[in-house]
Structure formats: structure tokens, C-alpha cells
Amino acid sequence: MRTNLITAILILFALQINAQSLDEKIENLLELDGTIRNIENLITQTIDYQKQNNFGISDNYWEALEKKVTKKSLAEFKTLVKPVYSKNYTESEIDNLITFYNSSTGKLVTEKQPIIIEELNLPLMQWSQNLGSFIIEEIENRGENESTSDEKEKFKTEFKDKYGLQILNLTDLAIDKENNIGDLLIDFGKTDGKKDVTKIIRVKNNSNKEIEFQEPKFLSNEVIKFDLGNEPLGIGKTRDLKITLIAELAENKSYSMSSINYNNGERIQFGIKYDAPAKEISFKISARKLMFKKLKQDFSKPYVFILKNTGKKDFYISDIELDKQIAYLNWNKETIKPNEETEIRVVFSKQLIAKQKNTDSNLKLEVDLTKGEKGGFSSYANETIELTIE
Known part of the structure; x- marks a missing residue:
């Protein structure tokens, strides 16, 4: 009886697949293999990036924007992807892939893939560095033997x-x-x-x-x-x-x-x-500590830290971490050339302070500086500076 039931389910599943159009099968495959989920995560990250650079906008707006952008962008993405899939896979091959990703093994692959990628991130980075070092070492050893x-x-x-x-x-x-x-x-x-x-x-x-x-x-x-x-x-x-x-x-x-x-x-x-020798990052900052002024309106006036590159090498602000999410941040994400200045702007929000249920408005900023050009292949040094508003 159990065998007959499983057989019936598989036949029904096969009939459902065959009833779908090729475009529908491709969309189904994109859902099953995790592609759509990855694209949705990318959209969320893009929205979050803009959120950091546009303070003072309500959370409701960002939620509505994400839904709108997701709907439009996913439709465009599917339109771009379908011809590529239909060109490189036959319909029979797509059916086989759908069957696989619907199986327990396929579901396991989809479930474990993001975890494996995340856990492999650091080991692969180390492996890549070791590979590069080995190649460079081999190249550097050329021409060192004495010539007759x-x-x-x-x-x-x-x-x-x-x-x-x-x-x-x-x-x-x-x-x-x-x-x-x-x-x-x-x-x-x-x-x-x-x-x-x-x-x-x-x-x-x-x-x-x-x-x-x-x-x-x-x-x-x-x-x-x-x-x-x-x-x-x-x-x-x-x-x-x-x-x-x-x-x-x-x-x-x-x-x-x-x-x-x-x-x-x-x-x-x-x-x-x-x-x-490696060169250190050289910089000057206008002030590492600013005094907090009581909020009279919903938002404070911007607290501005001015950072100047006083060295010979480019660097950029790779990240800023706040010890409490009670303020909005804005800073230049691009490369800071020698003798150039950039601003780190902080705006306190009554709404965020209330949301955090925090009466202490002291704020610490951990600012990570990374040497080299933004988006460059490699950087050889970084430095973290601490800024406070108290």
C-alpha cells in the first residue's frame, strides 16, 4: 500500500511538471536551487546600503520600497535569465534538475549551500593568499642562480x-x-x-x-x-x-x-x-571626542568628524560600527587620496533613542581604515580608530 502511494505521488508530480510551460519550469528551478533567494538577499543588502546613507527616513518607507523594488527587479531578472537557461539546457534537463532539487538530497544541497559558502569564506581567503604567496615566491626566485x-x-x-x-x-x-x-x-x-x-x-x-x-x-x-x-x-x-x-x-x-x-x-x-617595509596609514582627525547636546527636535544637528589623509598612500573607510543604534551615520565610501579630507557625519534621532529604550546618549564609533584604493585587488594594512560623542 505504501509503495503504491509513493508511486502515485511521483506520477502526479511528473504530470505537474509536464503540464508547465518551459518558462514556468525555469522559474520553478530558480526557486528550488536558491537563485531567487540569493537575488532577494542582494536586493535587501542594496536597500540597507542606501538606508545607511539616507538617514531620517522612516522604517515603513524602507519596507514598502523593498517590496516594490523586489517585485520589479525579480521580474526583470527572470526575463534576463530565462533565455540563458533555455539556450543552455534542454527541457528534459530542466525537468531532471527540478526533480533533483525536489528530492531530499536536492533540498539538502539548497539548504546547506549558503552555510558552506559562509564557512568556506575565511579558509578560501587564506588558501588564495597562500596560493598568491607561493606563486610570487617562485617568481622571485627566478634569476637568483649564478650565471656561468x-x-x-x-x-x-x-x-x-x-x-x-x-x-x-x-x-x-x-x-x-x-x-x-x-x-x-x-x-x-x-x-x-x-x-x-x-x-x-x-x-x-x-x-x-x-x-x-x-x-x-x-x-x-x-x-x-x-x-x-x-x-x-x-x-x-x-x-x-x-x-x-x-x-x-x-x-x-x-x-x-x-x-x-x-x-x-x-x-x-x-x-x-x-x-x-610596509607603510602605515597616516591620518589626522579634527577631534576624536565631541560633546552631546540635548535634543530639542526629532533630530540633532550633524556631529562632524573631519578625517584627513596626511600620508603618501590612499586609504578608505571600510566600515564604521556603533556601540548603540541610536544615531544615523553618513560617510564617504570612496578612496581618500593624500592631502584629501572627508567627513563622518552623525545625527542623533529621538525615535531611535526611544526605540532602544536607552537613556545614555554616549556613543562610540569604531572606524576601520583600509589602505589602498577602494575596490583594489589587495590592501596591506588597516587601522581602527575610536571616536566618541558623550
Whole structure:
């Protein structure tokens, strides 16, 4: 009897699937596999972001706005997704996916997937950092082996044939044996971060014409400065091509490609390597403590903290945490360049204070500063500062 009942349910389910149109099946699949739930979460996060930047608007408005936006945006999302699904899946494959996500195993996958993604967040971040470090370490070790005298002579000959230049101080430079980063490796080594370091490529013009050097136009790097001379290098003449590492801008381990342009378009490519100390975030703030004034209206006047970048590196406010949700916050989410100022604005609300049932209006702000450009690939330092209104 039990077997017959299960069979009947499965047949009924199969008939319901077949009765649906392809578009309806795709919508069903988007619900079952968690896609719609993820989109709804994204909409909520977007609304919350705007809520933080538009204080003084009632909660009822935000709730109504979220419903309106969700309805419109979900409809647009489904319109965009359906053609992609119908192009990449046959109707039979979509039926099979729906059957799977309706099964106990499929429901388990949908239920556990967000939890697994969240728990994997930190381990994957560490794994990614370890992967990057390993790759960089392997790259940095290139060119460190001593070259034999035969290899050096062969390199000198090939360099002269290729560029019309003879290198007179090859013992001070490294050869990129794998030739992946360029011909030479300019290794500044481990620096103290205080004094500029200059490396020299001493060359002699062994070609049959003058050679004019120019700084690179596309592979430029603000950390590296060139002194290549202002006049063309005459036939048979010798010159020191100076490459300087700017101490106040260089930081951490770096291995990159650069070049010297010559004769209107040709390039001598080489690697730049250095290991410099990390630079700390440098800032000045107008006041770390402001005095609270009794609220005479529903909202206080803005309390303003002015933050200035006094260093050489960009940073941005990555987050601000309040110890009590009794005020609205507003701050610039973009990168703060050197010598630029930005404001952190705080507005107290009687409604929020009453909602929290809190008679103590003292407020602490934990402000996280992250070095680097907002949205950049990596940041090497951060700092947390504490601001108070009491």
C-alpha cells in the first residue's frame, strides 16, 4: 500500500511538471536551487546600503520600497535569465534538475549551500593568499642562480645584437634566464624604506647610429624613476642608465615588469624586484571626542568628524560600527587620496533613542581604515580608530 502511494505521488508530480510551460519550469528551478533567494538577499543588502546613507527616513518607507523594488527587479531578472537557461539546457534537463532539487538530497544541497559558502569564506581567503604567496615566491626566485661565464658572454653578445648596446657592468645585474619578464632583472634587494636606491645599467652604443632613450609610456610605475639622459647616445659613446627606487612609495615585496623605450617605439624589457617595509596609514582627525547636546527636535544637528589623509598612500573607510543604534551615520565610501579630507557625519534621532529604550546618549564609533584604493585587488594594512560623542 505504501509503495503504491509513493508511486502515485511521483506520477502526479511528473504530470505537474509536464503540464508547465518551459518558462514556468525555469522559474520553478530558480526557486528550488536558491537563485531567487540569493537575488532577494542582494536586493535587501542594496536597500540597507542606501538606508545607511539616507538617514531620517522612516522604517515603513524602507519596507514598502523593498517590496516594490523586489517585485520589479525579480521580474526583470527572470526575463534576463530565462533565455540563458533555455539556450543552455534542454527541457528534459530542466525537468531532471527540478526533480533533483525536489528530492531530499536536492533540498539538502539548497539548504546547506549558503552555510558552506559562509564557512568556506575565511579558509578560501587564506588558501588564495597562500596560493598568491607561493606563486610570487617562485617568481622571485627566478634569476637568483649564478650565471656561468659562458652564459654571461652569450647574453652580452645577444643583447648587443638585439639592441645595439653593450652592457659594461653585467656583474652588477642579474640575467633573466627564463626570459619571461625581460632580458635583465634589476634587484634592489631588501631596503630600509628610508633612502632611495639607485641601480645603474652602464651601456655603450655599439650600433651604427645614435640611440635615443625615453621613459616607458605604458609600463610606467610611480615607485620607479628613470634618468636616461637628455641627449641621444652617440656611436661608440658610453652612458649610465639610472633606475631609482623611491623609498617613500615602495612597500612590501614586489616583482614586476618595466621597460626603457628607445628609437621611437623599441623597448628594452626587464624585471624590477624589491623588498621594502610596509607603510602605515597616516591620518589626522579634527577631534576624536565631541560633546552631546540635548535634543530639542526629532533630530540633532550633524556631529562632524573631519578625517584627513596626511600620508603618501590612499586609504578608505571600510566600515564604521556603533556601540548603540541610536544615531544615523553618513560617510564617504570612496578612496581618500593624500592631502584629501572627508567627513563622518552623525545625527542623533529621538525615535531611535526611544526605540532602544536607552537613556545614555554616549556613543562610540569604531572606524576601520583600509589602505589602498577602494575596490583594489589587495590592501596591506588597516587601522581602527575610536571616536566618541558623550
